[in-house]
Amino acid sequence: MKISELEKRTGINAHTLRYYEKSGLLKASMRSVNNYRIYSEDDLITALFIKRCKECGFSLAQTAALLAIKHDKSLHVCAEAKSITESKLQEISQQIEQLQQMEGTLTELQAYCCGGQESAEFCTIISTLEAGK
Structure with missing residues (x-):
């Protein structure tokens, strides 16, 4: 899905999604031939996770730490x-x-x-x- 679709499905505006990408929290799974960002269902799940972290008041650094735990659960503890x-x-x-x-x-x-x-x-x-x- 393109960034506009991710924006619709998450309620996070495209500018913020790009900021999350620039901050290293979110990464488009691939790029199209036209260099458009292409996001997967896993990217959608990650974007929603980031949104919930923001709603809880976690900082970007705290969100990054929680994402690291989420992505490598077997290497981390509760x-x-x-x-x-x-x-x-x-x-x-x-x-x-x-x-x-x-x-x-x-x-x-x-x-x-x-x-x-x-x-x-x-x-x-x-x-x-x-x-x-």
């Missing part, structure tokens, strides 16, 4: 995939913590501001941010 997943989960937990702190700060800022039409000279949001509190 602990490798679990380690990558645990690492991603830890990253997400840290991001959630940071977002919760930001939410708390913004909630405080918003609560102290009247939101009225008074001059911003008296705005508690601006003065708090200026003071670095």
Whole structure:
């Protein structure tokens, strides 16, 4: 199948598919006489695997590591995939913590501001941010 068909079947745009190829995650099985990329059913499965990895938030490097495990399962153990997943989960937990702190700060800022039409000279949001509190 050509890249346009792979795009339709995966929901991944052609530009992104080319980027995945350039990054070494995906490789067209062959090229046509006109030098068009030709993808196989295995390439479709790989593209969908990459898409699911992206949906889970895995980085390109993490996705590459998971693909390596997928392609040579007999040379790898489950602990490798679990380690990558645990690492991603830890990253997400840290991001959630940071977002919760930001939410708390913004909630405080918003609560102290009247939101009225008074001059911003008296705005508690601006003065708090200026003071670095």
